[in-house]
Amino acid sequence: MSSIIKKIALSGSAIFLLMQLYQPERNIDYVRVSPMHFFKTFSVPAKVQDVLQTSCFDCHSNNTNYPWYSYVQPVRMLMDSHINEGKENLNFSEFGTYSKRKQRSKLDRMIKQIKSDEMPLASYTMIHRNAILTNENKALLLKWIEKKSDSILANN
Incomplete structure (x- = not known):
């Protein structure tokens, strides 16, 4: 039995080690802010950007x-999926x-998800404890996003 x-432990360890060889391309665009970026589409205050x-x-x-830990499989595969x-x-x-209609839809969806604590x-x-939205950050985002969403509606 032992x-x-x-054999199972050795096989499992070998499979785990072989999985580490798979390191797919990372989600890194070296053009940090493209012309189509959110920050180029809108004038976003520094606090909202942060x-x-x-x-x-x-x-x-x-x-x-x-x-x-993104170098460890299968964690990396789960991260890539997310x-x-x-x-x-x-x-x-x-x-x-995105079309103006889709931009407004995305902004409206952001508002709903922030209000319902779905995101992040x-x-x-x-x-990532620093990513938790404080009440102050939520209010800041909601105020700015609502204003921007309304301005898209007004311009159509």
């Missing part, structure tokens, strides 16, 4: 700040490519 357990970068950009832009899903829903790096995800803030 030889079977040893909050968005801290709480949103790792999953919702083309520039993720990877922590040390990043890809986040960017499908909202990508600040490509916000300027609890699984993200559990490790």
